[in-house]
Amino acid sequence: MEYGLNKEVIQYLEDSFEETLQLIEDLCRISAPSGYEDKRAAFICEWFSKLGVNSVHIDEAKNVLVEFDCSNSNDIILFTAHTDTVFPDLDELPFSRDEEYLYAPGVGDDTTCLAILMIVFKYCILNNLTPNCNVLFAANSCEEGLGNLKGIKQIMNTYGDRIREVYTFDGQYVAVVNKCVGSHRYKITVETEGGHSFRDFGNNNAIALLSKLICKLYKCEVPVIDESITTYNVGIIEGGTSVNTIAQKASVLYEYRSDTVECLASMKEFFENTISKFLENNKCTISVEEIGIRPCGNLKDDSILRNMTQKAIAVSEKYSGLKCYETSGSTDCNIPMSLGVPAICMGSYLGHGEHTREEKVRIDSILVGLKITAEMVLGYFD
Ligand SMILES: [Zn+2]
Structure with a gap:
């Protein structure tokens, strides 16, 4: 299968580069330990509201949700990135940058992925794109440690078996997690x-x-x-x-x-x-x-998962020029996969030091991440 982004999308992503860096900074500064994502969730909710999205809301698990519906379809494709960090701080977190890197606790995991996903969905909103099935955007809570995947559990609870595929963006674009630990x-x-x-x-x-x-x-x-x-x-x-x-x-x-x-x-x-x-x-x-x-994964049939993985790897390698590997991990995908819903976790940056206060993200990886994410999402929009 051939995939691609048209010129207009590429232009939008290039024009949105500085805005993306600013959004990463704004989000990074707002502390969000697992279970205390309130301020980050409120910021994201307001960000979508300002774009004129009336349906944006925060559920009881502190997930921010935006539904992109089209008629006559019960099949939902979920795109999600998590808002919580491993840092217990409740005060503002530090952020800095130089020519090469963005520095902040949680800057890569998972703030860059989240900001990039938001910028891609902004394109759909500004251009009034119609999805070719139901699409759900989520900024979910409680992915890390003892958060115990509370956010994604709540989403799977709310939407149940209407969810057909799940893409989580979490980590670097050299790996796709398609096996759950x-x-x-x-x-x-x-x-x-x-x-x-x-x-x-x-x-x-x-x-x-x-x-x-x-x-x-x-x-x-x-x-x-x-x-x-x-x-x-x-x-x-x-x-x-x-x-x-x-x-x-x-x-x-x-x-x-x-x-x-x-x-x-x-x-x-x-x-x-x-x-x-x-x-x-x-x-x-x-x-x-x-x-x-x-829980571990429990898929009856992995043909859809195989297709999702192949596409994610092909798209990641196309824009990064780097080898992208299949791997196993413990991510938000564990919950849909344990319920028999195919789910993969892919990345949208290059960086170092995840889960440390010295974490940093390479600025020259951001545009690559925008393109990878855009191609994965826009495939579900007409
Ligand atoms: Zn993460």
Whole structure:
């Protein structure tokens, strides 16, 4: 299949270059930790309102939504980029630029993708373009960490099986994520008798027991099916009272991940068996608190996903001149894919340092990103 952007679109994108940089800056400065995207959402809502879009609204999960409807169609194509960042700051975030880079926490992930998507949709609005199926724009919340994909869950809830395909823009344009890494995250707390380190020597110690449990968890041999990738990790450990106290309580954050449904299920089985065996053989109580569940993909038929991936790769490579790879990841796509809706995650910039305060985006990648995004979106407009 041949794709392309006409001269008028290219001209618009070139003319919108400085406006795009300004929009990235404006958005970057507004802090938006997961669950606290209110100010960013309000800014985006007002931005669309000023363009004369009456239907723009914010839903209960703080997603900003704009529907582009055409009659007689129940098939919705969703384009989305997330508003939240990993930074907990509630005050204004710093932003700077030089000739080569834009610098800000969250500038690439996901603010540049979001700003570019907005500028592309602005073209549709200014030119009154009609979509050839229903198109939904979203600036969604809660993609990062313990946001637990709340934003995309809400969108899939609201529109249900009307959504036919999902494109999320998140990351650099050298990769397309079309395989979902699911994850289960837990806080495991061990409690036992404890006591005085000298007088009660010999009593059970929660830290010692938890350490023993961690060793059991690390005895896991990860399941392998074909090319599947499965991992596990202990991330944070805490507990105890003082150097001369036998610890009564200690806890750990533990996760496992996989890109394959069956492997994720067998990791769950291993985890539950390990905990129950440990309880049988040790004098303690263990509480397991689920702190995050991201499902794997569960597509019955991947022919549409294949087409979406091929197009995304072809378009990315055409404008960037760089090789674009298929990869697996944990993104907003996990939710539609777990519901059987084909979803891919693609990128619209080049940069460094995602999830650090030193993050930066190459200015010369922005126009490339605009073109890639425009070609993906405008294919659904007449
Ligand atoms: Zn992101």
